[in-house]
Amino acid sequence: GENVEQHPSTLSVQEGDSAVIKCTYSDSASNYFPWYKQELGKGPQLIIDIRSNVGEKKDQRIAVTLNKTAKHFSLHITETQPEDSAVYFCAASIASNSGYALNFGKGTSLLVTP
Amino acid sequence: NAGVTQTPKFRVLKTGQSMTLLCAQDMNHEYMYWYRQDPGMGLRLIHYSVGEGTTAKGEVPDGYNVSRLKKQNFLLGLESAAPSQTSVYFCASLEAGTPGLRSGQYFGPGTRLLVL
Numbered sequence: 001g002e003n004v005e006q007h008p009s010t011l012s013v014q015e016g017d018s019a020v021i022k023c024t025y026s027d028s029a030s031n032y033f034p035w036y037k038q039e040l041g042k043g044p045q046l047i048i049d050i051r052s053n054v055g056e057k058k059d060q061r062i063a064v065t066l067n068k069t070a071k072h073f074s075l076h077i078t079e080t081q082p083e084d085s086a087v088y089f090c091a092a093s094i095a096s097n098s099g100y101a102l103n104f105g106k107g108t109s110l111l112v113t114p
Numbered sequence: 115n116a117g118v119t120q121t122p123k124f125r126v127l128k129t130g131q132s133m134t135l136l137c138a139q140d141m142n143h144e145y146m147y148w149y150r151q152d153p154g155m156g157l158r159l160i161h162y163s164v165g166e167g168t169t170a171k172g173e174v175p176d177g178y179n180v181s182r183l184k185k186q187n188f189l190l191g192l193e194s195a196a197p198s199q200t201s202v203y204f205c206a207s208l209e210a211g212t213p214g215l216r217s218g219q220y221f222g223p224g225t226r227l228l229v230l
Binding site: 001006009034036041042043044045046049089100101102103104105106107 | 118147154155156157158159162172173204206208218219220221222223224
C-alpha cells in the first residue's frame with residue numbers, strides 16, 4: 001500500500017520567516033495530495049490540496065508543489081504568524097469519483113515564535 | 115449546519131468492555147471514514163463507507179466493527195476493548211465527486227478513548 005513519509009517532525013521558525021514541510025509517497029498511482037492543519041484538541045482541517053496534473057498551487061500565504069517524477073510534494077508557508085502554530089499533515093491518495101481514502105504522513109509540529 | 119459531530123467526546127473503558135462511537139454529518143455526504151490518531155503515528159484509517167449500507171476495511175480494522183444504516187450516521191464499535199485501542203478517534207465525511215474541486219474530507223472534533 002501507499003507509504004507517506006513526512007519531514008521534519010518538528011519545525012520552529014520566527015514570525016515572518018518561511019516554513020517548508022516535505023513529504024514523499026511510494027505509490028506512483030497516487031493522484032491527490034491534500035494538506036491538513038490540526039490545532040490542539042481539534043480535528044484536522046483541509047488547508048490546501050493539489051492534484052497530480054498540477055505542479056504548483058497557491059492560496060495567499062500557503063503554497064504546495066508537486067514533483068511526480070521524484071514522488072514528493074511540499075508545503076510552503078510564507079510570512080509565518082503565531083496562529084500558524086499547529087500540527088500539519090500531508091496525505092496521498094488514489095482518488096476517483098468513487099471516493100478515496102487518505103494515507104497520512106506522521107505530522108509536523110510547527111511552532112512560530114514572535 | 116453542524117458539519118461532522120462525534121459522541122461521546124471522552125470515554126474511559128475497562129479492558130473487555132464494549133462501546134459504540136457515533137459520527138453524524140448533516141451535509142448529505144456520501145462517504146464517511148473512521149480514523150485513529152496515536153502519538154507519532156499520524157492518522158490511520160480503520161473503516162470507511164462509500165454509501166448507506168456499505169462498509170469496507172481500512173489499514174487497521176482489527177478489533178473494530180462499523181455500520182452505516184443511515185446515510186448521515188457512521189457507527190464505530192469496539193466489542194471487547196483492549197489497552198491498545200486507547201487513542202483519539204476521528205470521523206470524516208466527503209461529498210461524492212472529484213476531490214479537490216470541493217473542500218475535501220471534513221473531520222469531526224474527535225473522541226478521546228482511554229482503555230484501562
